[in-house]
Amino acid sequence: MTSGIRTAVARLAGQYGMLLVLAVLCLFFAWATYHEESPTGQAGAELLAEWVAHETPKGEVVVIVTPTGAEGDEFAAHLTSALTHEGVTIGAALQGDPPTVRKALEALPAKGQHVPLIATTGDCRNWSLWDALQQSNSAFAATKILAPGSVRRSTFLTASNLRNIADQTAVIAIIAVGMTMVIITGGIDLSVGSLLALSAVLTAWLIQRAGGERANGVALLGSCLVAIVLCGVVGGFMGWLTARLKVPPFIVTLAGMQIASGMAFIVSHGQSLYDIPASFTWLGRGTTLFALPNAVVLMVAIYLVAHLFMTRTALGRTLYAVGGNMEASRLSGVSIRKTLVLVYVVSALMAGIGGVITVSQLKAGAPIYGVMYEMYVIAAVVVGGTSLTGGQGRVFGTLIGAFVIAVIRNGMNLMDVEPYTQKVLLGVVILGAVLIDISRQRRSKHTA
Numbered sequence: 001m002t003s004g005i006r007t008a009v010a011r012l013a014g015q016y017g018m019l020l021v022l023a024v025l026c027l028f029f030a031w032a033t034y035h036e037e038s039p040t041g042q043a044g045a046e047l048l049a050e051w052v053a054h055e056t057p058k059g060e061v062v063v064i065v066t067p068t069g070a071e072g073d074e075f076a077a078h079l080t081s082a083l084t085h086e087g088v089t090i091g092a093a094l095q096g097d098p099p100t101v102r103k104a105l106e107a108l109p110a111k112g113q114h115v116p117l118i119a120t121t122g123d124c125r126n127w128s129l130w131d132a133l134q135q136s137n138s139a140f141a142a143t144k145i146l147a148p149g150s151v152r153r154s155t156f157l158t159a160s161n162l163r164n165i166a167d168q169t170a171v172i173a174i175i176a177v178g179m180t181m182v183i184i185t186g187g188i189d190l191s192v193g194s195l196l197a198l199s200a201v202l203t204a205w206l207i208q209r210a211g212g213e214r215a216n217g218v219a220l221l222g223s224c225l226v227a228i229v230l231c232g233v234v235g236g237f238m239g240w241l242t243a244r245l246k247v248p249p250f251i252v253t254l255a256g257m258q259i260a261s262g263m264a265f266i267v268s269h270g271q272s273l274y275d276i277p278a279s280f281t282w283l284g285r286g287t288t289l290f291a292l293p294n295a296v297v298l299m300v301a302i303y304l305v306a307h308l309f310m311t312r313t314a315l316g317r318t319l320y321a322v323g324g325n326m327e328a329s330r331l332s333g334v335s336i337r338k339t340l341v342l343v344y345v346v347s348a349l350m351a352g353i354g355g356v357i358t359v360s361q362l363k364a365g366a367p368i369y370g371v372m373y374e375m376y377v378i379a380a381v382v383v384g385g386t387s388l389t390g391g392q393g394r395v396f397g398t399l400i401g402a403f404v405i406a407v408i409r410n411g412m413n414l415m416d417v418e419p420y421t422q423k424v425l426l427g428v429v430i431l432g433a434v435l436i437d438i439s440r441q442r443r444s445k446h447t448a
Contacts, residue, residue: 018385018400025404026156029411033155040071040121042078044148049082052119052146061091063108065101065120075121083119091115098129109139117144155414163293165403165410167361170295171196171354173402175373176380177306178347180398183381185323185343186390187242187249191256192351192377193370195231197264199355202227204273204365212275220280228352234260235348239341257374264367272366276359284360295357302350306395319343323390379426380405383433387440405429 056062064079066072076093083090091113094104101124108115125147134140155161175192182189203223210219238256241247286294310316321329322339330336354373359365384401386393408429412422 018383018397018404022400022404022407025407025411029156029407029414030154032411033157033414034152035155036150036152037122040148041074044121045075045078046082048119048146048148049079049086051149052079052083052117053086053088055144055146056088056117059089060116061089061113063091063105063115063118064093065105065118065124066093066095067121067124068096072121079119098127102129102133105133105140106137109137115140115143117146120145120147122147122150156411159291161410161414163291165406166296167293168410169402169406170293170299171357172373172376172380172406173299173399174302174357175347175350175354176377176384176398176402177302177395178343178350179377179381180306180384180386180393180395181310181319181343182249182347183323183378183386183388184319184390184393185340186326187340187343188253188378189235189238189344189347190250190253190374191234191238191260192347192354193373194257194260194264195234195348195351196355196358196370196373197367198234198260198267199227199231199352200359200365200369201264201268201273201355201367202230202365203356203359204276205267207277207280208273208275213277215277217279220277224356228349228356231260231352231355232345232349235344235346235351236341238348239344240337242344243337243340261367268365268367270367272364274364276363276365278363281360281363284357284362295361298353298357302353303395303399310395315339315342320391323392325391376405379430379433382430382437385437387437388434389437401433 052062062083064076066076072095076095080090080093092104092108094101096104105115105118125145130145134143175196179189179192206223206226207215207220210223215223234256238249238252241252242249283294283298288294288297310319318329318334318339321332321334322336326336351370355365355369358369380402381393381398382388382401383404384394384397384399386398405426408426409422412425417425
């Protein structure tokens with residue numbers, strides 16, 4: 001009975017353990033970034049307007065004070081509109097730094113204007129100006145200074161930050177689909193970051209040759225497809241070297257990484273390519289249903305297709321067989337060469353798609369894109385439960401692993417953890433995932 005419970009718990013941990021880890025990480029960063037802040041913009045203005053209208057006697061005027069900048073302009077415009085709607089008279093709207101505001105305020109009584117109430121932002125309310133003004137100028141001794149009340153919220157759980165996590169994860173997660181297939185067959189692909197850069201540069205270069213900012217939709221689509229296909233050709237060549245000539249995949253893809261990076265610098269002459277139409281940003285910056293970024297929607301579609309391929313097709317199941325026991329698969333009639341070439345082609349194609357998305361997001365192509373991406377991609381795959389020894393893994397596990405990595409990076413950025421410490425912590429996470437995989441392998445052999 002006890003053995004059966006342990007087996008069931010181990011199976012559940014293997015299937016849903018990383019999902020639980022992701023949930024725990026989200027809860028931790030939600031708590032760690034919980035803080036008080038004063039609402040700004042339209043939300044702050046609407047909240048303050050009700051309070052000001054209640055505190056202002058009939059016939060009295062209100063002076064609005066905001067800092068310089070777009071946020072101050074937005075706050076002042078919405079507060080003016082809301083107070084006017086409430087029937088409150090606006091005496092003046094002042095904007096600037098503390099010395100400028102103080103000088104403008106002290107000029108109001110000289111003009112015969114009484115200032116019973118000042119409405120301002122939360123940041124401005126913290127200025128030492130107000131105490132000094134009320135102590136040194138009797139005209140402001142009874143003046144009330146009101147600002148939006150502070151609210152408690154988690155920076156991590158804001159809608160904009162969650163969308164940002166999903167958007168930043170998309171490229172890594174898409175490339176990780178191909179990497180999952182490669183690792184399941186017992187291989188590795190170190191070239192994905194450089195192939196992303198090559199795809200980005202080729203896409204931008206081809207768009208420039210097709211008219212640059214005046215390029216039409218057909219030219220844009222054609223440029224993307226050519227760049228992606230060329231990456232696939234490079235991947236196919238690396239797969240052929242691995243399958244046909246038995247060159248270790250680590251060596252082949254390490255060489256491929258250098259070649260692809262060099263080609264990206266040659267094509268671009270080491271410069272960023274910017275002559276790209278604004279419409280091309282639709283894929284990387286645009287949104288679709290439920291305000292989801294288009295890149296995220298594409299990521300979800302790719303994962304659904306990859307999941308069906310891996311679980312519902314004979315070829316998908318062949319990948320597991322090759323990774324589990326290549327010799328037995330060969331004796332069973334499986335074409336090892338075709339299988340290995342296929343997974344490296346898919347990995348390169350995913351990197352090519354990642355390059356296109358990156359160009360669309362940044363509206364530029366540069367040979368320095370994709371630096372260290374191979375590390376993040378491999379980390380996502382390993383953290384997601386795919387065994388480095390081959391034969392085990394799930395694409396949806398990889399998706400969870402990609403989000404685990406993204407959440408850790410995003411949360412540490414929000415907590416102002418320095419980049420060097422982030423690298424250490426990320427390395428610890430990868431090492432932990434590998435140790436868990438080794439432990440799982442030993443436990444499986446012991447059980448067998």
